[in-house]
Amino acid sequence: MALYLGIDGGTVKTTAIAANDQGKILAKTVGGSIDYKNIGLSQARKNLKMIVNQLLMKTEEKYFSCVCIGSSSLNSRATTRETENLISGIIDTDHAILDSSIFTAMQCMTESGPCALVISGINSMVAARNEKGKITKAGGWGHMFGDEGSGFIIAMEAIRYCIRAFEGSEPPTTMLEDMLEFFDIYSPQELPDRIFDIETQKSKISSFAGRVFSCASAGDVAAKEIIKKQAYLLAGTTKALIKDLPKDLAVGLWGGVFVNNRRFRNKFSEAMSELSPDYRIEVLNYPAECGALFAAFKHDGIEITDVVTKNIDLYRGVRV
Secondary structure (H helix, E strand, O other): OOEEEEEEEOOOEEEEEEEEOOOOEEEEEEEEOOOHHHHOHHHHHHHHHHHHHHHHHHOOOOEEOEEEEEEOOOOOOOOHHHHHHHHOOOOEEOOEEEEEHHHHHHOOOOOOOOEEEEEEOOOEEEEEEOOOOOEEEEEOOOOOOOOOOOHHHHHHHHHHHHHHHHHOOOOOOOHHHHHHHHOOOOOHHHHHHHOOOOOOOHHHHHHOHHHHHHHHHOOOHHHHHHHHHHHHHHHHHHHHHHOOOOOOOEEEEEOHHHHHOHHHHHHHHHHHOOOOOOOEEEEOOOOHHHHHHHHHHHHOOOOOOHHHHHHHHHHOOOOO
């Protein structure tokens, strides 16, 4: 039986699924990060080996016809040598693809032709595919230079506003009390000691965006303005990238901020409608590991039929 492996190598965790050529998911494993550019190749290989070994314990086969890995730290397709450095001796396969998470996420947009993908999670980025299949990107500059509309930037904008409100230079906000509780501090003056390393605590800081959305839903004016501003900034990046593509373009939304926050999605769509009211904007139907699996299928010439998608659909509701 031919097996295929799809892996989403995120910033914090890695999700891997094994499936047959009909899309039936046979095993799933979640493990540590394999982001070798940040945690080092040795640790990435160790984490990958643990993940693959757990998968192999659940399947009867030890060989994969094709494996695709999406990595959050890559901007393009990895070289053969780079791929081998990560998987050699761990994954038994004739064909391995190591590419950016943008590439694998776009595979979740199963329709052919031009499309766009907008990501808002801890970071943000936009990608577009034209009629010739060429992928171009915008954003993704990191929190020092961009990442507008990301969970991290939303959280940091809210934290900065809370500090100004504490000092009296902005109107009061309910976000201040939420911020103190969330970071387990008594005063904003404790924040520098609490958040001593932004890089290592980036995920924690980004999680505060959830409180910002809750405050907005409860009517906090400042929270609503922060969300609107960041949604419009991300829409601006998107519109600049896709301005020459069809006005009825399919625009897929991906990442935790889009998935979990209707208000942000609505504000983003509102901003996009100013360029064209006909954009088909919707949250992607599949998680990133499924996109990697689709890429592995396509590499081997396996068509993404209704049978395949129906089996993949079961994955989202069944524990494997």
